[in-house]
Amino acid sequence: MVRLSRTTWRGAEPAPVRMVHLGVGAFHRAHQAWWTGAVSPDDPWGIAAFTGRSAGAAKVLAEQDGLFTLLVRAAEGDQAQLVSAISRAVDGADTDAFTACLADPAVRVLTLTVTEAGYCRREDGGLDTTEPFREWVLAGDFPGGRPAWEQEGALVVDDVTPYEQRKLWLLNGAHSILAYGGLLRGHATVADAIADETCRRWVDEWWDQASAHLCQPAPMLADYRERLLRRFANPRIRHLLSQIAMDGSQKLRVRVVPVLRRERAAGRPGGAALRVLACWIAYLRSAPADLHDPPVQRLRAQTRDMLSVLDSELAGESGLVADLDELVAELL
Numbered sequence: 493m494v495r496l497s498r499t500t501w502r503g504a505e506p507a508p509v510r511m512v513h514l515g516v517g518a519f520h521r522a523h524q525a526w527w528t529g530a531v532s533p534d535d536p537w538g539i540a541a542f543t544g545r546s547a548g549a550a551k552v553l554a555e556q557d558g559l560f561t562l563l564v565r566a567a568e569g570d571q572a573q574l575v576s577a578i579s580r581a582v583d584g585a586d587t588d589a590f591t592a593c594l595a596d597p598a599v600r601v602l603t604l605t606v607t608e609a610g611y612c613r614r615e616d617g618g619l620d621t622t623e624p625f626r627e628w629v630l631a632g633d634f635p636g637g638r639p640a641w642e643q644e645g646a647l648v649v650d651d652v653t654p655y656e657q658r659k660l661w662l663l664n665g666a667h668s669i670l671a672y673g674g675l676l677r678g679h680a681t682v683a684d685a686i687a688d689e690t691c692r693r694w695v696d697e698w699w700d701q702a703s704a705h706l707c708q709p710a711p712m713l714a715d716y717r718e719r720l721l722r723r724f725a726n727p728r729i730r731h732l733l734s735q736i737a738m739d740g741s742q743k744l745r746v747r748v749v750p751v752l753r754r755e756r757a758a759g760r761p762g763g764a765a766l767r768v769l770a771c772w773i774a775y776l777r778s779a780p781a782d783l784h785d786p787p788v789q790r791l792r793a794q795t796r797d798m799l800s801v802l803d804s805e806l807a808g809e810s811g812l813v814a815d816l817d818e819l820v821a822e823l824l
Contacts (some may be wrong), residue, residue, distance in 0.1 A: 496556040496574075505537030506558060506579035511639075512593045513602040516541035516549050516581060522622040524603060526562055531643040538579030540593045542586075553581035565728040566624045600636030624722040629655040630681040634773030654707050657750075661702040661781065662713075663720055665747040666695045670724070671736035672771035676778065676823055682731040686724040694767060705754045728767075738784040740772050741801045749803050756806070759816060770819035773798055777824065795820065 498506065511528065513520055520541070528537050535593055541558075551562065558578035564571045573617045580617055581587050628646040638770045642648055649655065667682070674685030701711050748768045755762030773795060776788060787801050795816050800807035807813065 496559040496561070498557040498559065498576075501574065501576075507536035508580050508598060509540045509593065510538045510597055510598055511537055511601040512590070513539050513541045514602075515544040516553065516578070516585065517544065517605065518620055518622075521560060521575065521578075521620050521627065522562060523628065524605065525577045526573070526575050526627075526712060527628060527641050527644055528639050528644060529575050529773045532640045535640070537577070537639045538601075539577050540582060540597075541578045541617040542582050542590055542593075543584040547583035547585065547593065549580040552585045553578060563619055563620045563621045564624050565621055565726070567722075567726045567728055570728075575780065582747045601634065601638055613739070614799075619695050623723065623726060623729045625719065625726075627659070640675060642797045646813045650812045658706055658716060659714070660707060660747050661706070661751055662699055662716060663699060664743065665702060665751070666720065666724070667736050668740065668744060668747055669694050669698055669768045669771055670743075672740070672768070672775040673823075675737060675775055675780070676771060680733060682724050682733065682736070683727045683729070686721070689746040694764070694771075697764040698768060701755065701762070706752055732778070733780050736778075737775060740776075740785050741787045744769065744772060749806070752806065753803070755813070756809070761812075766812070766815055767819055769799070769802070770823060772818055773816065774823035777820070 495662070513524065514756040524542070525539060541550070541553070558576070558581050560578075562575050562576055566574060584590070585814050594602065626645065627642065628650050629649060630641070630646065631649050633650045647655070656696055670691055673691050674680075674682075674688065677685070677688060677691065679685040679688060679691070679801045684724050686695065688746060699717055703710075703717075705715060752762040752765035755765060774782065776785065776798070788798050796807050799813065799816065
């Protein structure tokens, strides 16, 4: 395989470093780096990308002048895109280089990436694989300027909170019910689970319930749901349910519990949210070999104890616990 380099690729010089990023992992390469390289060709922004825990990514990227290929794997086929926004790739342990970059007057933006899990996977020295679904919502002032990320669909808003809730409840919440419900029904991937009529019905019911507590207009939420369905159904991305199922006791606190609390406060039972929790409990009680959820691994016998890990107040509602027990029994 021919190694990527700027001398063999159009002879392009790296863009001037105007951004510093900490944590040059797969998520950054497939999202921020792609977005930055795709916009403002007449106003280029180069990234000095520093690794987090391992120097390996910096070494590979430096050997190919910061270039890498992003393989976008859609249901209808693959599209390869060369990403050139990383002008420097540096070992994060080089603190002198990091502080020098931050002190450079030309550097106007500092970013870092914090995610629950990566959205793309590494293939070899110059290729990353990702999915066509992209979403980036950001807020804040950039007095020193920034790339025009909105040219490629990023949303610049006054308040990210409504979008964060939408993502946590509709995207991540649906992932959770597909993970636990899908695994109970014998599926291995998100695409397999969403093709199951029962799992799809559970997702739709959850979306209906969660959407009632979101402030965005109904057409916007409907469009988002359609985009998520296309994402979930993509058979070319093998998103493992067992990976999503990890650490449910942490994830469900923000993905499902807030909706359940709102439903109970409104005098409703919160059936769709209860089903997500029931699928989680039933999955844990099925004793999967790859279980990873330390806070509840010793509490699988008692529904109330498991629920208390998520929310002690909800665990005190005897009627809710009884409803959960009934749903769990139906699943096992």
